[in-house]
Amino acid sequence: MILKVLSKEDVLSEKVRQLTDLSLQRPLIRLNSERFKYYVTSQPRNYSVFVMLTALAPERKCGICQDAHNEYELVARSYRYSNAFSKSVFFAMVDFDEASDIFQSLKLNSAPVFIHFPPKMSPKKSDYMDIHRREFSAEQVAKWVHEISDIRIQLIRPPNYTQFLPIVLIITAIFLLFYIKRETPKIVYSPIIWGIITVGLVCYYISGQTWNRINKPPFTSQRKTDMGLFADDSNMQYVAETYIVRKHTISIDISSNNSWL
Known part of the structure; x- marks a missing residue:
């Protein structure tokens, strides 16, 4: 052999x-x-x-x-x-x-x-x-x-259409305001409208949307056992988590500024 x-x-x-x-x-x-x-x-x-x-x-x-x-x-x-x-x-x-x-x-x-x-x-x-x-x-x-x-990898990440949801909601809200009021000049110069827009932008950035755009995290946890909304690590966050934080922040702003409404 x-x-x-x-x-x-x-x-x-x-x-x-x-x-x-x-x-x-x-x-x-x-x-x-x-x-x-x-x-x-x-x-x-x-x-x-x-x-x-x-x-x-x-x-x-x-x-x-x-x-x-x-x-x-x-x-x-x-x-x-x-x-x-x-x-x-x-x-x-x-x-x-x-x-x-x-x-x-x-x-x-x-x-x-x-x-x-x-x-x-x-x-x-x-x-x-x-x-x-x-x-x-x-x-x-x-x-x-x-x-x-020295290998440059171009990431092929599946599109996350949920990132366009806030933009769609804002545009829809603006059109609804114009449709209901039908008084464009008054709306444009209204401090209430600009206050709402300002608070919305502040809540947008406080909730961590800028971090999302840079790091592109998943919408929720990708674990097979559960669908977590909040990350377990301080160095990570999910898109859904930022939406919840934003909604909570807006609720606090509205409740503390009832005079606007």
Whole structure:
């Protein structure tokens, strides 16, 4: 019986081929302990792997893990279908319940954690993404990836039509006022109308809409177990949460200024 011994070049070529096939099937490669050691930490390796280590099981009570996973998956999917896709960079994830020994070997006691594993060496401190400083939105993850690998990822985020709802409501309210009053000049110079518009703008910015436009968070929590309206982390908020805050602020303004009405 003759055993064929593969050269390092053959092993590397096979690893790259398998990772490429996995990426084509599913942009975010799911790794267990065996796969992680083979593809990410063992040599030979001439490619980079961005890995998110997380804990998605509900019993782990990681409030932000599912949201971080969705944002990270958006980056991986956008990369997969972009012109930047190559055989030199791959995106993967490790779940605690499928590879707890990996967390122990990396001395991790929290999740989620984003790590860049460069080719031919172990990750340094600069290869860890600081989610407390950057947050974990897809935009911030893509920016971090670009800083490390020079790969610019154009995010393909599904359109969020709910962001146009406030504009539609404001326009509708203005048309209703014009229709009811039918006295345009008086309305234009009315301090009450301008007061309402001013309060509306103030409530718009207080509620966090500017943050939403910059970071583009999801409308609600994307967890499969529940549809949360309020984020569990101080560095995150949902669009629905800002609507609730805005409505609450407007209610307070109206109740404290009954003389307007």
